[in-house]
Amino acid sequence: MIKKLLFHNFLIVYRASQWIRRHFTHTGMLILAGLVVSAIFGLNIRQTLSYQIFTLLLGILLMSCISVLVFRGKFRFKRVLPEYGTVGQKLEYRILLENLSPKEFNNLTLLDELATDLPSFEHFLKARDIQDKRRNFFDRIVGYPRLVSLIRKTRGGLIQPGKLETISGKDKIQQRITLIPVRRGYLRFATTAIGKCDPFGLFRRFKKYNHQDSLLVLPRLYEFPPINLAGRRKYQHGGVNLASSVGDSEEFISLRDYRPGDPMRSIHWRSYAKKGAPVVREYQDEYFSRLGLVLDTFAGGYTEIVFEEAVSVAASIAVSSLQQDSLLDLMFINNQVYRFTAGRGLAGVNNMLEILACVESAREENINELETLLLQHMNDSSGFICILLAWDKKRQNMIERLRSAGIPLMVYVISMSADSDGFSNMTLPDHPEYFQVLQAGDIEHSLQETHGRNR
Amino acid sequence: MNDMKTQNPGSVLLPATPPFLNGCALLIWGWQCDFILYAIGMAVLLESARFIHWRTPITDKEFNRISDLSSVIFMITVVYVFATRSYHGIFTILALLPFLLFLLILAQTWSVQGNIKPGALFISMRRLNPDEPGFNNPGIDLSFPYLMVCIISASAGKQQENLFFIFVIILVAWTLWALRPRHTGKYLWLSLLILSVAISYAGQLGLFRLQELTENTFLQWFEQYMWRSRDPSRTTTAIGSLGKLKLSDRIMVRVDTHGEKLSSPLYLREASYNNYGYGVWTNFQHTLRLIDPLPKGRYWIINDQIAGNDRISISFYMDDQKAIIPVPMGLNSISKVNAIEIEHSPYGALSMELNPGWVKYDAKFNHERIDDAPPGKEELEIPPVYQKELAGLADQLGLERQSPAQKVDTVKKFFADNFVYSLTQTERYPRGKYLSKFIFETRKGHCEYFATATTLLLRAAQIPTRYIVGYAIDEYSPLEGQYIGRARHVHSWVLAYVDNHWQMIDTTPSVWAPLEAMDRSFIEPLVDLWSWISYKLSTWDADDTDSNTSGFYYWLLVPVLLYYLWRMFIKDRVQNIRRRAKDKQMAILLAGTDSAFFQLLPALEARYVPRKPGETLTSWLTKIEKNIQGTELRELLALHYRYRFDPSGLSKDEKQRLEHKVKDQLATLH
Structure with missing residues (x-):
């Protein structure tokens, strides 16, 4: 009950703080802070002279607001976005701005905004923030910083307002905007606003334009060491192209007589006509x-x-493994089975990253289905790189079954804690280096440690 | 797109202050708060960095440590100030803020970086991972925030308010000019500033009015609902308040003099104060000492050096379990009260612990023998702002050459001859000048003005004095048969140490009580009656077995008896009358419902067309009379209507005629 009340208050505080940040410049916020403090100390006008400061600052802020009440500019925008962004990496894009009115404008601010969906109470309760462990007890319990972090994550990034000194009448300018995405997936650009600053430089009045766009942000990437699984090449029926389940242009070897069971589509009709008996085409086997x-x-x-960390690890492995001369099947289950193949002229690393950018966690348990999927593809895979979210009994059994089937495995378990004691019953005693625990929030450090130990 | 000009994203950091702005702010703060020498030193240390280019590298961690040190100093100051001055020390802390934050701004000014990270100010931000995507950690330049701190801290000072306002305008205008956006027109900027100042001035006038209204409303409300016991270490006067001082008629104290009439007002003291500053009297030396009751119980000797010749019984409303109670001057003992604990201050305040509510106690006293703690240096202290003026006045009155007793007489005469009592203040004075204006110009005010001015003037004449607050009891209530003290009877007077004895001096003109009584409400007698009943009810189960008021409760049986008498004899009569009246009303409603005409209706309906719901008899008859030859239905209906609705009704003959004709018609129909 109290948490719910707090949550709703937090939302009000958040909205108010966003409004203040958007409408007040840094100087404006300084004056606003002075106004609040002087109001507190100036309550009793017989005790201090703070009331004089209060009235002066209030007068100034009032005049600031009044002076920008009228803003008659007309503008047109065009956003030029890059193809992708990557989590945590600064990206730059441009906004082409056209002043449609003949009037010159000074002291403008350009504010490009991402759509912000405020979280529900349930979402807030379930949300965890990687920075929480670094926060103090009060912040952790109360949760306002977590809420702000959650909203920032949902929004996907923060775009700082850009200053435009002058734009002449009927002129066009372009503004470079910097954005650091904080999550993968699609970022939705909602509006572009242009603000006029008052002569004191305290308050801005904005004209908002609906200006929707989207940008795909790829998962965060870590530098991953090459993975050398002790596997061998496997026969791929139908060759590379069939490996991706598309097309039938196989490599031709020779013709031979028809044997019962040969597919109809293998019959070479011209030779059949010439010989009077069915002849079929024979193809090269692919390894x-x-x-x-x-x-x-x-x-x-x-x-x-x-x-999220597991997705990043998967993306990082995809990038590092696809540089080798091999195929890579990305397999996961979320309501249905997904298997995407990349490498050797098929889909590239970008395609795989796009998929990983949009993958979502499953709500229902699917370890058994995953196991079935792996066993099904065991014969045509040289090995599996498994990225697991926990190390419970079901997952242990799955790995044990795959291991006993003799397929090379590399298992990464993403864990919240750095403590590896819970993983003592690991099931790869013969190859302990093929089992790694990576700590969420500190993957790079975990990788460095493991790499150093293995050397 | 080739002709497009590219602009880079602008910097959003707060810049450093322009040269000498912070220095000036520090000087104004120093002038306002009497720290001018320190302020000069601090200003030189900050501003000299503009001419000396030497800087020292300070890491973020070192900034954190400097910030932590400042926080520790701040906390120690807060604890110390609150321990010594209670929550009133908040304004002292406000005045000290530029000192407390100086280390941080000094470090920033002389550092290579020139700004600090937010982590230095907010510990929670220190541990956040800067590598986290979206983590924003820009440096903060503290010079403008420090400037704002200096301006607000300066407001806690005591110098002239008009000059201070001008200085604030200059500093704020300087700040805004330095931070104004490029391309801002000078004239537009200036005119907006002038308008802002005008709004500010108007706002100040509005605030004065608002404060006046709020104070009066709050005071009334406070007295009405939230009356709390006196704080013996501090009392805030209404000196400097504008408008008319309104005090309520609520009865706070009852004094039973056991049949003796008072020839002069009886002064009941609550607390004594010795230190004055800006409308507030304080006494930080006051301590309470526990008094043990005599073995026979319910008897506490407060001062056995005083022979208690006079005895009174006081009833006082204790709002809390422990409160300061009003007692006569020259108190000898307290008795006949089941107090848990009684504590006494050498300054005369008496604290009692008992269940909250009305409490009655006996006090023995001798008001001519006041044996309070001897005076110290505090009893001769005059606030610096009044020293010169009061010394001049003492000189003018020739007090220096007079004996202590003569000095007292001269001062009494001075106030009696030149001053008038008034509850209204219309003019607003500069801060710190309220008393000067009272003494030298307006010469009218209420008891707090008189007592404060007398206290300070006698001090200027080297007579130690204390400011006393309590009740002046003068009003006799015939209803209660005892004296009563209302909220408006709260009074202040002076205790002067003359010839090694404390002497009570009241320079407030004696008209004060009648003048204040003029404002009393017209419903005061009713309120007093209610107060008396409440008082008696609340002391029903009081421990004062001595009370001779138990007979009073028999009177409470009177309403009960009256109620039963009413039930037994009057209620039934009243109810019968009511019932008859009701019956009469019903009779009017039902008049004519026994009309013989109604007997005809079923037969007519059965024979012809049934009457529809809501259909009037006239329209129904019009429909059916075509089929009826030679009937007198119309005539019967007219008679029926007259019988039913005509207030004069039908005559006996007419009624008989109606009945006969109905019978005839029925016979015809059958």
């Missing part, structure tokens, strides 16, 4: 290395942070 990148999507009781 090559084909790795399965298995992403566990059932976060369950575990937090979203772990899942």
Whole structure:
């Protein structure tokens, strides 16, 4: 009850703070802070002279607001976005701004805004923030910083307002905007606003324009060491193209007589006509290395942070593994089975990152289905790289079954804690280096540690 | 797009202050708060950085430590000030803020970086991971915030308010000019500033009025609902308040003199104060000492050096379990009260612990023998702003050459001859000049003005004095048969140490009580009656077995008896009358419902067309009379209507005629 009340108050405070940040310049905020403090100390006008400061600052702020009441500019915008962004990496884009009126404008501010969906109470309760462990007890319990962080995550990034000194009448200018995405997936640009600042430089009045766009942000990438699984090349029926389940242009070897069971489509009709007996085409068998990148999507009781880190690890492995001459199957389950193949002229690393940018965690447990999927593709895969969100009994059994089937495995378990004691019953005793625990929020450090230990 | 000009994203950091702005702010703060020497030193330390280019590298961690040190100093100051001055020390802390934050701004000014990270100010931000995407950690230049701190701190000072306002305008205008956006027109900027100042001035006038209204409303409300016991370490006077001082008629104290008439007002003291400053009297030396009751119980000797010749019984409303109670001057003992604890201050205040509510106690006293703690240096202290003027006045009255007793007489005469009593103040004075205006110009005010001015003037004549607050009891209530003290009887007077004895001096003109009584409400007698009943009810189960008022409760049986008498004899009669009246009303409503005409209706309906709901008899008859030859239905209906609705009704003959004709018609129909 109290939490719910606090949550609703937080939303009000958040909206108010956003309004203040948007409408007041830094100087304006300084004056506003002075106004609040002087109001507190000036309550009793017989005690201090703060009331004089209060009235003066109030008068100034009032005049600031009044002086920008009228803003008759007309503008047109065009946003020029890059193809992708990456979480945590600064990206720059441009906004082309056209002044449609003949009047010159000074002291303008350009504010490009991402759509901000405020979280529900349930979402807020479930949300965990990686920065929480660094916060003090009060902040952790009360949760306002967590809420702000959650909203920032949902929004996807923060765009600082850009200053435009002057734009002449009927002129066009372009403004470079910097954005650091904080989450993967699509960022939705909602509005572009142009603000006019008052002569004191305290308050801005905005004209908002609906200006929707979207930008795909790829998962955050870590520098991953090459993974050398002790696997071998496997026969791929139908060759590379069939590996991706598309097309039928196989490599031709020779013609031979029809044997019962040969598919109809293999019959070489011209030779059949010439010979009077069915003749079929024979193809070259394909052997090559084909790795399965298995992403566990059932976060369950575990937090979203772990899942996000798992996606980043999957993306990082995809980037590092696809540089090798092999195929990579990204496999995961979320309501249905997904298997995407990349490498050797098929889909590129970008396609795989796009998929990973949009993958979502599963709500229902799917470890058994995942196990079935892996066992199904065991024969045509050289090995599996499994990224697991936990190390519970079901996952242990799955890994044990795959291991006993003799397929090379590399298992990464993403964990919230750095403590690896809970993983003592690991099931890869013969190859301990193929089992790694990566700490969410500190993946790079975990990787460095493991790499150093293995060397 | 080739002709497009590219602009870079602008910097959004707060810049450093322009040269000498912070220095000037520090000087104004120093002037206002009497720290001018320190302020000069601090200003030189900050502003010299503009001419010396040496800087020292200070890491973020070192900034954190400097900030922590400032916080520790701040906390120690807060604890110390609150321990010594209670919550009133908040304004002292406000005045000290530029000192407390100086280390931080000094470090920033002389550092290579020239700004500090937010983590230095907010510990919670220190541990956040700066590598986290979206983590924003810009540096903060503290010079403008420090400037704002200096301006607000300066407002806690005591110099002239008009000059201070001008200085504030200059500093704020300087700040705004320095931070104004490029391309801002000078004239537009200036005119907006002038308008802002005008609004500010108008706002100040509005605030004065608002404060006046709020104070009066709050005072009334406070007295009405939230009356709290006296704080022996501090009392805020209404000196400097504008408008008319309104005090309520609520009865606060009852004094039973056991049949003796008072020839002069009886002064009941609550507390004594020795230190004055800006409308507030304080006494930080006051301590309460526990008094043990005599073995026989319910008897506390407060001062056995005083022979208690006079005895009174006081009833006082204790709002809390422990409160300061009003007692006569020259108190010898307290008795006949089941107090848990009684504490006494050498300055005369008496604290009692008992269940909240009305409490009655006996006091023995001798008001000519006041044996309070001897005076110290505080009893001769005059606030610096009044020293010169009061010394001049003492000189003018020739007090220096007079003996202490003569000095007292001269001062009494001075006030009696030159001053008038008034509850209204219309003019607003400069801060710190309220008393000067009272003494030298307006010469009218209420008891707090008189007592404060007398206290300070006698001090100027080297007579130690204390300011006393309590009740002046003068009003006799015939209803209660005892004296009563209302909220408006709260009074202040002076205790002067003359010839090694404390002597009570009241320079307030004696018209004060009648003048204040003129404002009393017209419903005061009713309120007093209610107050008396409440008082008696609340002391029903009081421990004062001595009370001779138990007979009073028999009177409470009177209403009960009256109620039963009413039930037994009058209620039934009243109810019968009411019932008859009701019956009469019903009779009017039902008049004519026994008309014989109604007997005809079923037969007519059965024979012809049934009458529709809501259909009038006339329209129904019009429909059916075509089929009826030679009937007298119309005539019967007219008679029926007359019988039903005509107030004069039908005559006996007419009624008989109606009945006969109805019978005839029925016979015809059958």
